[in-house]
Amino acid sequence: xxxxxxxxxxxxxxxxxxxxxxxxxxxxxxxxxxxxxxxxxxxxxxxxxxxxxxxxxxxxxxxxxxxxxxxxxxxxxxxxxxxxxxxxxxxxxxxxxxxxxxxxxxxxxxxxxxxxxxxxxxxxxxxxxxxxxxxxxxxxxxxxxxxxxxxxxxxxxxxxxxxxxxxxxxxxxxxxx
Numbered sequence: 160x161x162x163x164x165x166x167x168x169x170x171x172x173x174x175x176x177x178x179x180x181x182x183x184x185x186x187x188x189x190x191x192x193x194x195x196x197x198x199x200x201x202x203x204x205x206x207x208x209x210x211x212x213x214x215x216x217x218x219x220x221x222x223x224x225x226x227x228x229x230x231x232x233x234x235x236x237x238x239x240x241x242x243x244x245x246x247x248x249x250x251x252x253x254x255x256x257x258x259x260x261x262x263x264x265x266x267x268x269x270x271x272x273x274x275x276x277x278x279x280x281x282x283x284x285x286x287x288x289x290x291x292x293x294x295x296x297x298x299x300x301x302x303x304x305x306x307x308x309x310x311x312x313x314x315x316x317x318x319x320x321x322x323x324x325x326x327x328x329x330x331x332x333x334x335x336x
Contacts, residue, residue, distance in 0.1 A: 204261035204278065212256060214239050215248025215294050216285075218277065222262060230272040231285040232265050233301035236294035237320060244320045248293040251319075255279060255287055274300075292319020 207222040215236025218229045236252070237244035256279050263276040277284045288294035289306055292313035296306040314321045 204263040204276075207260050207262050209256050209258050209260055212249055212253040214245060215252050215288060217272070218252070218256065218260075220260065220262060227262075228272045229262060229277060230268050230270075230274045231288070231294075232274050232276045233297055233303055233306050234285045234288055234294040235297040236288060244293075247319070248288065251291055251293040252284065252288060255282065255284055260284070289313060290318075292317075292321050295320070 205222045207220040207227070210219040210221055210226065212218050213228075216231045216234050218231070220227050220229055231252075236248040239245040239249065256277070259279070261278040262273070263278070265274045265276065268274050285294070286305060286309055289296055289309040290313055296310045298307075313319060
């Protein structure tokens with residue numbers, strides 16, 4: 160066996176290392192890329208038809224022939240039994256949603272509902288509910304500054320649930336009473 164000079168052995172060793180690196184990326188790169196989370200890219204929106212509006216933050220829709228129950232992302236609306244706000248919140252969502260919506264899923268809640276942003280004609284329905292004072296920002300599950308600003312504006316303008324000072328309970332407080 161012929162012994163290579165030291166510089167040639169070093170070069171030969173690094174070429175093998177580079178070969179295995181390139182081979183590993185070629186073999187495992189596509190597999191890793193397909194499973195990598197897409198940071199910064201929102202999930203694609205699905206076209207859906209509204210079947211019914213249950214309350215101010217829950218809809219039933221049909222997407223690609225499948226019925227889904229949607230919990231609107233980032234908001235908490237008054238319960239139907241919270242009079243008069245619950246029914247007003249539901250009616251406002253029903254009027255702004257219309258029939259055709261786009262749903263951008265985020266996750267699933269503990270009740271099996273799809274938590275998603277819902278859009279009608281390019282309008283974010285959750286944000287619109289907060290702007291109109293028909294729902295509040297659900298800070299426990301949302302850190303989007305636009306919702307906080309919309310709530311502050313609705314409160315300052317005394318819209319919806321903010322119309323009468325002190326008379327409204329936050330939905331999560333109402334449920335835990």
